[in-house]
Amino acid sequence: MIPADPLSIPVSGPIDADVRVPGSKSWTQRALCIAALANGESVIRGWGDNDDVRRCAEAVAALGAKVESSPAEIRVTGPAEAQKAELFLGGSGTALRFMLGLCVALPGDFTLDGDARLRERPIGDLARAASHLGAAIRWLGKEGFPPLRVSSFGLAPKSVLVEAGVSSQFLSALLIAGAAVESPGLRVKAAGEIASASYVEMTVEALRKFGVRVHASAGDWNVIGPPRATEFAVEPDATGANYFFAAAAATGGRVRVAGISRKSLQGDVEFLGVLERMGCGVFEDAGGVTVRGPSALKGVEADFSRMPDSAQTFAVLAAMATGESRVRGATNLRVKETDRLAETAAELRRLGADLDIHEDGWTIRPRPLRGATISTHGDHRMAMSFALAGLRLPGVAVATPGVVAKSFPSFWELFRSTLVIPQQKES
Numbered sequence: 001m002i003p004a005d006p007l008s009i010p011v012s013g014p015i016d017a018d019v020r021v022p023g024s025k026s027w028t029q030r031a032l033c034i035a036a037l038a039n040g041e042s043v044i045r046g047w048g049d050n051d052d053v054r055r056c057a058e059a060v061a062a063l064g065a066k067v068e069s070s071p072a073e074i075r076v077t078g079p080a081e082a083q084k085a086e087l088f089l090g091g092s093g094t095a096l097r098f099m100l101g102l103c104v105a106l107p108g109d110f111t112l113d114g115d116a117r118l119r120e121r122p123i124g125d126l127a128r129a130a131s132h133l134g135a136a137i138r139w140l141g142k143e144g145f146p147p148l149r150v151s152s153f154g155l156a157p158k159s160v161l162v163e164a165g166v167s168s169q170f171l172s173a174l175l176i177a178g179a180a181v182e183s184p185g186l187r188v189k190a191a192g193e194i195a196s197a198s199y200v201e202m203t204v205e206a207l208r209k210f211g212v213r214v215h216a217s218a219g220d221w222n223v224i225g226p227p228r229a230t231e232f233a234v235e236p237d238a239t240g241a242n243y244f245f246a247a248a249a250a251t252g253g254r255v256r257v258a259g260i261s262r263k264s265l266q267g268d269v270e271f272l273g274v275l276e277r278m279g280c281g282v283f284e285d286a287g288g289v290t291v292r293g294p295s296a297l298k299g300v301e302a303d304f305s306r307m308p309d310s311a312q313t314f315a316v317l318a319a320m321a322t323g324e325s326r327v328r329g330a331t332n333l334r335v336k337e338t339d340r341l342a343e344t345a346a347e348l349r350r351l352g353a354d355l356d357i358h359e360d361g362w363t364i365r366p367r368p369l370r371g372a373t374i375s376t377h378g379d380h381r382m383a384m385s386f387a388l389a390g391l392r393l394p395g396v397a398v399a400t401p402g403v404v405a406k407s408f409p410s411f412w413e414l415f416r417s418t419l420v421i422p423q424q425k426e427s
Contacts, residue, residue, distance in 0.1 A: 003412050006373050006397035009390020013420035014293070015253035021241050021414070023048035023234035024266060025407050026094070026199060028074075029056045030176065030206040031232040033098045035076035036065040037105065037179050038210060040229030044074040047234050051406045052092040059087045059099050063106060078229070083108035089146075091115045091378075091406060094169055096146060097126055101173030104130045105180035107154040111140070113147035117338070117378060120145065126170040129162040133177075155180050159187040166332060168196045172203040178223030179212045185224035194219075195332045198267025198306040205265055206232075235259060238266035239309045240408050243384050245272065245291040246313050247418060249280050250320060250391045255418065256290040267306040274302045274314060278321065297321040299366065305329030311361065312344050312385035318364040319353040320392055327361030338377040347374050347382065351389055351396075371395020380406040387415060 023046040033056070035042035047053065049071070057074065061067040064082035068075045080102070087103075087110060089095045096114060100123065103110040113119075124144030127137045136151040155177060164171040171190055178186030194200060204214050210227035236259040248255035262269050262284055272282045272289065279294035299321040304311040311330045318325035333340035345357045351374075354367040371393050374386040380403045390396030404411040 003401045005401060006399040007401040007412065008397045009387050010419060010421050011394055012251055012391045013253075013422050014251045015247050015255055015418050015420055017244070017254070017418035018256045018258065019244050019414060019418065020258045021236045021244070022050070022408065022410065024237040025050060025052055026202055026237075026266065027206065027234045028053050029094050029098060030172070030203055031234065032056050032060050032074065032076060033102055033176050034179055034206060034210045034212070034227050035229070035232070036060045036063060036078050036080040036102065037225070038078045038227040038229045041075055041077045042210075042229045043231045044076065045072065045231065045233050047074050048237055048407075050409055051090060052094060055090045055092045056095040056098065059089060059095055062087055063102060063110075080106060082106070084110070086111045087113070089114040089118060091118050093118065093121050093167070096121070096123065097167065097169040097173045098176060100126055100130060100150065101177035103150040104133055104135045104152050105155050105177040107152055110150045110152075111147060112150065113140075118146055122166055123148070125163040125166060126173055129160050129170070129174060132160050133158060155186060157181055157184045157186065159189065161189045161191050163192065164190045164194045165192050166195060168194050168199045171200055175200070175203050175207065175214070175221055175223055178221075179207055179210070179225040179227045181223065181225050183224050185213070185222050188221045188223065190219045196267065196306060196308055198265065202265045235261075235264055235266065237408070238264060238268035238271075240411070241289075242268055242271045242310045242313050243388070243411070243415070244418065245275060245289075246317055246388050247391060247415075248291045249275055249278065249293040249297060249317055250388050251420075252293040252295055253420070254290060254292045256288055258288040260289045262289065268310045270307050271310040271314070274300065277302070278317065299323030299325035299364070301326040301328065303329040304361065308333055309381060312340060312381050313388065315344055315348060315362060315364060316385050316388045319348055319351065319355075319369060319389070322366055324366070325364045327364075330361045331359060338379045338382070340379065340381070343375075343377045343379065343382065344385075347386060350374065351393065369393055373397045373399055376400050376403050378403055380404045380408065384408065384411055391419075
C-alpha cells in the first residue's frame with residue numbers, strides 16, 4: 001500500500017514490540033556480486049528485497065549471470081560473461097561502485113548510469129584505480145561522475161592503490177573484482193584513511209564465505225580467486241533494526257529485534273552501545289537483541305565513522321535528549337543520497353532544534369520542539385529517522401514517505417504495527 005503524502009506520524013505511548021526486519025542490504029549486494037563471478041549456482045537466503053538490491057540483481061543479470069528470485073532466496077548462476085551491457089543503476093551508489101569493479105574484472109565494453117542524484121555522486125577515485133588496472137574509462141558527462149563507459153580486457157595479477165576516504169565502497173569494489181584473479185591474486189592498497197571501514201570487513205568476510213582467499217594487513221589486502229558457488233545466509237539489516245531500537249528509546253518502551261547479534265560485522269550494531277550510554281537497557285539472547293528505553297534520554301558524544309547510516313537516527317533522538325550531544329566522524333554524509341549533514345540539520349531546525357553543523361557532524365542542544373512536516377530530500381533514511389520524532393511530538397508528518405522503498409519497502413507497515421496510540425477520553 002502506498003502511504004499518504006505527507007504521512008502523519010501519531011504520537012505513541014511506550015512501545016512494546018517484537019519485530020523482524022528484512023535481510024541486510026549490504027550483505028545481499030556483496031553476495032550478489034561475488035556470486036556473479038563464481039562458476040555454478042549460488043543461493044542467497046534471507047535477502048533484503050528493496051530497490052537498491054533489485055538494481056544490483058538486474059545489473060548482475062545484464063552482465064550475463066542468471067538471476068532468479070523468490071521472497072525467500074535469490075539464485076545466481078555464474079559466471080557472468082557478457083561482453084557488452086548498459087547498466088542503469090537508479091539511485092544505488094553501492095551498485096554503481098560494485099558494478100564498476102565487476103566491469104573491470106570482465107572483458108568487454110560497459111556503460112554505467114543512474115538517476116539525477118546518482119550522477120552527482122563521485123566515483124573518480126575508483127575510476128582512477130580502474131584505469132591503473134588497465135581499464136579504459138570514458139566520461140560521458142561530468143568528469144568523475146556517472147555516466148561513464150568502461151572498456152576492459154579483464155584482470156591479471158597486479159597491485160593497485162585506491163583512495164577510500166570518500167567511500168569504503170571504492171575499496172570494496174576492487175576487493176570484489178579481485179575474486180576474478182587467480183594466484184598470485186590482486187593486491188589492493190588503501191591510501192590514507194578509509195571511510196566506514198566496517199563495511200570493508202564485511203566485504204572480506206563475504207569473499208571468504210565464497211572460498212576466496214584474502215590476506216589482510218593494515219591498509220593492504222591480497223585477494224586470490226576464484227570464488228566457488230555457495231549458499232549464503234543474510235543477517236537481518238542492523239541499520240533497519242536501529243529505527244525500532246530507537247523507537248523504544250524515544251518512547252521509554254521495549255523492542256526486541258530477532259536475529260540481530262552484537263557480534264555481527266555490520267558496523268551499525270555499534271549503535272546499541274550509543275543507546276546504552278543514552279540510558280537504555282540493551283539485552284542480548286540467543287535469538288536477538290532487546291532495547292528498553294529510559295524515562296529520559298541523556299545527551300552523549302558519539303563517533304559514527306563506522307556506522308554513518310545511523311547518524312540521522314541518533315540526531316533525532318539527541319534533539320529529544322536532556323543534555324548536549326555531539327556527532328563525530330560522519331564526514332562522508334555529504335555524499336550520500338543527499339547532503340545528509342546539511343539536510344538533517346535543516347529538518348531538525350524545522351522541528352525547533354538548537355544545533356551547530358560541523359565538518360564531521362553536529363552539536364545538538366536540548367530545546368522545546370514543535371511538530372512540522374519533514375522534507376525527506378529524496379532520502380530514505382531521512383524519512384525513517386524523522387518518523388521517530390513523531391512518536392513524541394504532535395503534528396509531525398513525513399513528506400514523500402515512499403522513498404523508503406530504496407532500502408526498506410515494508411518500513412511503514414512494520415512501524416505502524418509497533419505503535420501504542422493513547423485512547424481518546426470521551427467528553
